[in-house]
Amino acid sequence: MATLTGPDPAGRRLLARLTPGPGGWQVTAATVVTVAVALGLSALLIAVTGGSPSASVQALYQGSMASPRAWSNSLLYVAPLLLVAVGACVSARSGFFNIGQEGQVLIGALAGAWVGLRLALPGPLLLVVVLLAALLAAGGWAGLSALMYRFRGVNVVVSTLLMTFLAQQLVAFAVNTPWLLQESRLGTGVVSPQSNPLPENARLASLGEYPNLQVNGGLILAVLIAVAISLAMTRTRWGFRLKMLGLNPVTAQHAGVRVGALGGMALAISGAFAGLAGALLLTSPIGSHRLQPGMSLNLGWDGLLVALVARNNPLLAIPVAVLFGVLRAGASFLAATGVPSFLVDVVKALLVLAFVAPPAVIALLRRRRAGGEPAGTPPPTGGLPTPTPSTGEPAAAGTEVPAIDVPEASGSDKTGSDKTGNGSTGSEKTTMEGRPA
Amino acid sequence: MSAADNIATILSSGARLTIPLAFAACGEYVAQRAGTLNISVEGMMLGAAFGSIAVASATGSATIGLAAGALVGVLVAVLHANLSHRAQINTFVVGLVLNALVLGLTSYLITISSFTGHQVWRVDIPVLRDIPIIGPMLFVQRWPAYLLLIAIPLTWWLVERSRWGLELRAVGENPQAADVSGIRVNHRRRQALLFCGLLAGLGGAYLAVGEVGSFNQNMTAGRGYLVIAAVIFGAWRLGRTMVGCAVFGLADAMRLALPALGVTINSQLLIAAPYLLALLAMLVFATQHREPRALAKPFQRGTT
Numbered sequence: 194m195a196t197l198t199g200p201d202p203a204g205r206r207l208l209a210r211l212t213p214g215p216g217g218w219q220v221t222a223a224t225v226v227t228v229a230v231a232l233g234l235s236a237l238l239i240a241v242t243g244g245s246p247s248a249s250v251q252a253l254y255q256g257s258m259a260s261p262r263a264w265s266n267s268l269l270y271v272a273p274l275l276l277v278a279v280g281a282c283v284s285a286r287s288g289f290f291n292i293g294q295e296g297q298v299l300i301g302a303l304a305g306a307w308v309g310l311r312l313a314l315p316g317p318l319l320l321v322v323v324l325l326a327a328l329l330a331a332g333g334w335a336g337l338s339a340l341m342y343r344f345r346g347v348n349v350v351v352s353t354l355l356m357t358f359l360a361q362q363l364v365a366f367a368v369n370t371p372w373l374l375q376e377s378r379l380g381t382g383v384v385s386p387q388s389n390p391l392p393e394n395a396r397l398a399s400l401g402e403y404p405n406l407q408v409n410g411g412l413i414l415a416v417l418i419a420v421a422i423s424l425a426m427t428r429t430r431w432g433f434r435l436k437m438l439g440l441n442p443v444t445a446q447h448a449g450v451r452v453g454a455l456g457g458m459a460l461a462i463s464g465a466f467a468g469l470a471g472a473l474l475l476t477s478p479i480g481s482h483r484l485q486p487g488m489s490l491n492l493g494w495d496g497l498l499v500a501l502v503a504r505n506n507p508l509l510a511i512p513v514a515v516l517f518g519v520l521r522a523g524a525s526f527l528a529a530t531g532v533p534s535f536l537v538d539v540v541k542a543l544l545v546l547a548f549v550a551p552p553a554v555i556a557l558l559r560r561r562r563a564g565g566e567p568a569g570t571p572p573p574t575g576g577l578p579t580p581t582p583s584t585g586e587p588a589a590a591g592t593e594v595p596a597i598d599v600p601e602a603s604g605s606d607k608t609g610s611d612k613t614g615n616g617s618t619g620s621e622k623t624t625m626e627g628r629p630a
Numbered sequence: 631m632s633a634a635d636n637i638a639t640i641l642s643s644g645a646r647l648t649i650p651l652a653f654a655a656c657g658e659y660v661a662q663r664a665g666t667l668n669i670s671v672e673g674m675m676l677g678a679a680f681g682s683i684a685v686a687s688a689t690g691s692a693t694i695g696l697a698a699g700a701l702v703g704v705l706v707a708v709l710h711a712n713l714s715h716r717a718q719i720n721t722f723v724v725g726l727v728l729n730a731l732v733l734g735l736t737s738y739l740i741t742i743s744s745f746t747g748h749q750v751w752r753v754d755i756p757v758l759r760d761i762p763i764i765g766p767m768l769f770v771q772r773w774p775a776y777l778l779l780i781a782i783p784l785t786w787w788l789v790e791r792s793r794w795g796l797e798l799r800a801v802g803e804n805p806q807a808a809d810v811s812g813i814r815v816n817h818r819r820r821q822a823l824l825f826c827g828l829l830a831g832l833g834g835a836y837l838a839v840g841e842v843g844s845f846n847q848n849m850t851a852g853r854g855y856l857v858i859a860a861v862i863f864g865a866w867r868l869g870r871t872m873v874g875c876a877v878f879g880l881a882d883a884m885r886l887a888l889p890a891l892g893v894t895i896n897s898q899l900l901i902a903a904p905y906l907l908a909l910l911a912m913l914v915f916a917t918q919h920r921e922p923r924a925l926a927k928p929f930q931r932g933t934t
Contacts, residue, residue: 238735242738292722341909345913351667351912356905356909362899362902366898494726533738536738539735545730549727553713553718
């Protein structure tokens with residue numbers, strides 16, 4: 194950003210780091226082009242395979258936005274998507290990149306179902322307890338990855354990914370085991386691998402009557418959380434530390450940030466929000482109010498994509514989540530036009546590429562133009578300094594730094610620059626790579 | 631059926647489930663030794679499985695389908711390599727998006743098209759197949775399975791004995807030093823990814839035109855992640871990675887076979903076992919510095 198000026202050259206370099214991404218308008222223009230290309234490719238795919246792009250758009254619109262009823266459907270998906278995405282923003286900002294949301298959603302639903310079916314609490318208290326249980330359980334589940342990193346140096350991305358599959362099997366086990374959560378046998382009926390439905394007082398109420406616009410309480414909760422996290426990330430000391438940790442863990446540590454604790458917290462928060470999303474799947478009218486193995490509906494993966502498109506900005510995640518919710522709700526209407534609903538998955542993936550690629554490619558072109566030597570110009574994406582983690586004893590673990598990178602280090606907000614009085618320390622690029630471990 | 635027959639059945643089905651994993655694991659092993667924790671191996675396998683059946687159906691030749699599948703794997707790898715090791719987009723982001731893209735695209739295409747099934751021919755060695763217990767496992771397989779006998783030693787030789795492999799390992803351990811000594815770090819990493827794409831593609835294609843003979847939606851169903859788990863479980867050594875694949879394949883075979891034999895087992899635990907083993911392996915190996923030191927760390931000259 195050309196408008197940024199620092200107190201001194203060193204400070205200016207730090208500011209450049211805090212607001213990465215070369216020339217804002219170029220990225221914006223390029224993104225417009227790539228999004229157009231992504232949509233064009235999707236239309237081409239439909240046309241080549243014998244469908245009608247305009248009819249598909251029409252069907253998508255009919256299913257998601259044409260009537261209050263359709264909007265109600267779309268908005269139901271927005272809440273869990275947004276919660277997962279907000280959590281992903283937090284973890285990606287901290288550099289502790291969590292990709293296990295799909296599993297954390299399931300763990301949240303599992304804990305929520307367990308509490309909701311086992312505790313007989315009066316009135317809305319049960320709902321609150323269900324949501325809290327999901328929050329805590331999934332936060333703890335993600336926290337396990339933080340612990341494994343903190344004490345054994347296990348790569349956070351890998352552990353969160355692997356634990357997704359453990360979570361899936363855990364839920365499958367719970368709903369296949371009568372003494373855990375499998376539904377009780379009624380007469381001689383067949384027992385399915387699912388739990389009993391949650392009691393009425395553990396379900397989230399909706400505002401509005403169904404054929405008209407209906408807004409589930411979960412959406413309000415999710416938007417409130419997104420706003421709160423956005424404020425916390427841009428306006429508080431915690432948010433600044435988080436950003437610093439993600440941009441340069443070594444500097445953050447020198448500045449007094451407890452890397453393991455803060456990163457672990459970010460990871461736990463992202464897991465907790467994913468868990469809350471899982472509880473929403475259980476308590477809002479998306480599903481059947483039962484714990485089922487496939488109930489996460491890939492919302493964990495999709496929420497992660499939402500965060501990527503929103504470039505890790507929780508506020509931007511709101512409209513993106515609405516877009517993804519709309520696509521999801523519209524997908525059910527696609528099949529009637531002869532175009533498989535899987536089209537929506539292609540569109541989503543292409544959209545993510547369209548949003549992720551331009552900043553990186555423009556930065557690449559700039560490096561090329563500068564003669565391949567990018568000295569002084571920090572990479573806008575992915576190229577953060579990541580020192581070798583000392584994977585040794587807990588005693589040495591205080592020097593640990595994340596072994597992973599944020600995909601997009603920062604949004605376009607400039608609030609970080611207001612707080613860079615200690616800027617000169619931050620601009621020193623600490624070289625620790627290749628240090629004998 | 632006698633006990634020996636049962637064991638032979640389980641072993642032989644375990645081998646069939648292991649072979650696709652083993653191909654892809656060779657590739658993933660190379661990618662990880664070069665420092666790319668490649669999670670798009672799932673997409674490579676899935677895309678290859680689809681491509682192999684589509685081409686086999688169009689040309690009528692399963693062998694051409696197999697080759698086409700490997701090419702699809704390379705195509706996904708080209709995308710991944712350029713996005714992540716040229717444009718420097720976070721490799722996990724690229725992997726996730728490519729996996730989502732391939733899953734969406736193949737699901738879309740398989741819904742609107744119908745392919746005729748094709749399968750490569752089966753090797754059946756007359757006398758050796760009658761060896762009790764291990765005979766069917768070793769000597770009755772689809773012919774591309776025996777490509778493993780080339781792929782595994784070739785991978786080992788490339789990584790451990792060739793100059794290319796030496797540079798590859800240097801890139802995975804200490805990219806700064808490698809760069810200073812004149813190795814083009816990201817170039818090597820891209821090459822490693824292409825090799826990974828080729829072998830993961832072979833694995834995926836083998837699954838489709840070798841074992842199953844057709845393609846169904848999300849056919850690989852997480853096998854790519856299993857491959858990553860195998861490389862981690864193998865502590866970044868080729869031999870142990872292959873052992874990991876065999877263990878995972880066998881666990882899968884037991885999950886499928888044991889209920890039919892009247893043995894009650896916890897199928898969830900068997901499905902989860904590979905991931906659990908990989909996690910435990912990481913916890914154990916963490917202090918031994920087994921992993922390539924620059925694993926999953928992007929390299930860009932001048933930015934440490």
